[in-house]
Amino acid sequence: MRYRTMGTRRVSALCLGTLPFGTVVDEATAFALLDRFTERGGTFVDTANCYCFWQPGSDGGDSERLLGRWLASRGNRDGVVLASKVGALPGGPGEWPANREGLSRPVVGAAVRRSLERLGTDRLDLLYGHVDDPATPLEETVAAFAEAVADGLAEQIGMSNQRVERFTRSRDLARRAGLPQYAALQQRHSYLTPAPDADFDYQVSLDGPADTAAVGPEVTVLAYGALLNGAYTDPAKPLPAEYDHAGSPRALAELRAVARETGATANQVVYAWMLGGSPAVLPLVGVSRLGQLDEALDAVDLDLTADQLARLDAARTTVAVHP
Numbered sequence: 001m002r003y004r005t006m007g008t009r010r011v012s013a014l015c016l017g018t019l020p021f022g023t024v025v026d027e028a029t030a031f032a033l034l035d036r037f038t039e040r041g042g043t044f045v046d047t048a049n050c051y052c053f054w055q056p057g058s059d060g061g062d063s064e065r066l067l068g069r070w071l072a073s074r075g076n077r078d079g080v081v082l083a084s085k086v087g088a089l090p091g092g093p094g095e096w097p098a099n100r101e102g103l104s105r106p107v108v109g110a111a112v113r114r115s116l117e118r119l120g121t122d123r124l125d126l127l128y129g130h131v132d133d134p135a136t137p138l139e140e141t142v143a144a145f146a147e148a149v150a151d152g153l154a155e156q157i158g159m160s161n162q163r164v165e166r167f168t169r170s171r172d173l174a175r176r177a178g179l180p181q182y183a184a185l186q187q188r189h190s191y192l193t194p195a196p197d198a199d200f201d202y203q204v205s206l207d208g209p210a211d212t213a214a215v216g217p218e219v220t221v222l223a224y225g226a227l228l229n230g231a232y233t234d235p236a237k238p239l240p241a242e243y244d245h246a247g248s249p250r251a252l253a254e255l256r257a258v259a260r261e262t263g264a265t266a267n268q269v270v271y272a273w274m275l276g277g278s279p280a281v282l283p284l285v286g287v288s289r290l291g292q293l294d295e296a297l298d299a300v301d302l303d304l305t306a307d308q309l310a311r312l313d314a315a316r317t318t319v320a321v322h323p
């Protein structure tokens with residue numbers, strides 16, 4: 001494992017996502033994955049207060065409750081950098097995501113306390129806002145997150161699915177008010193670029209170097225959707241429509257060429273490209289089997305050459321608009 005600095009913390013370069021744990025992925029498998037991740041040096045674990053409310057019988061707290069049981073049974077709370085998110089849980093009548101609870105001050109304060117109860121801990125190491133909330137003033141959300149830090153409920157704070165312009169404005173507001181600033185930004189991001197007209201609804205895609213440069217070196221950028229749900233290597237999984245455009249074949253050809261040169265899988269090259277970029281992007285690892293996790297963990301040791309990184313960068317920038 002390799003490690004990076006995120007604000008005040010040292011974190012593993014890969015962050016284990018636990019979205020399906022306790023619903024789609026059963027407890028024994030999830031515990032085995034968490035054990036393998038930590039045995040191989042992983043420390044950074046990601047959940048949310050809404051995983052996976054859309055699965056039958058779930059209230060959205062299953063992943064956090066499972067993590068709470070795992071932390072209690074292994075007694076290793078201090079060995080884990082624990083991140084969770086609030087704001088995307090359905091909060092009332094209507095359709096999701098429009099009815100999400102949002103990021104107002106009362107919601108954040110109550111939601112983080114419920115997360116801590118489920119996780120069986122007294123603090124999060126990283127508290128994220130899950131999805132931007134345009135109905136709440138940025139000042140209120142910034143103050144709510146600062147309150148969570150002041151109350152000792154969260155050590156650091158971050159945001160997910162917020163456009164970079166609003167993210168940097170929030171950081172600026174916090175800085176000027178002498179409040180804690182977001183230390184992490186979690187967005188959709190993969191090697192393939194989405195078509196310029198792609199619509200991800202509430203999800204925000206990281207557009208590339210321009211966005212990562214704009215957030216500044218003091219912010220750790222994390223990517224979900226890195227493996228496009230397995231589409232790079234699993235023939236049974238077609239490319240998501242947003243990534244299936246005229247620019248993708250050239251990018252995929254370069255990805256596969258680098259995979260052949262290095263003896264790595266295309267998935268591993270995606271992770272190594274993220275970690276080797278400047279600035280680096282830390283991948284969220286989504287896995288349901290030990291073999292997938294080992295493949296991800298092995299990718300941490302894959303150092304791409306400057307030439308390979310440059311070729312990969314060049315090939316992905318040829319994005320064509322849908323006809």
Ligand SMILES: NC(=O)c1ccc[n+]([C@@H]2O[C@H](COP(=O)([O-])OP(=O)(O)OC[C@H]3O[C@@H](n4cnc5c(N)ncnc54)[C@H](OP(=O)(O)O)[C@@H]3O)[C@@H](O)[C@H]2O)c1
Nearest residue numbers: 017018019046160224225226227228229230284286288292
């Ligand atoms: N902030 C947000 O809004 C947000 C949104 C989504 C996810 N996340 C976070 O990101 C984490 C990762 O989720 P993701 O779904 O976005 O990840 P992803 O990388 O796009 O896809 C993960 C899926 O890819 C497949 N896969 C993984 N390794 C593979 C391999 N070596 N070979 C073939 N297929 C492989 C698995 O599918 P199968 O299980 O079908 O085999 C796995 O479930 C989540 O757990 C969550 O913590 C955050």
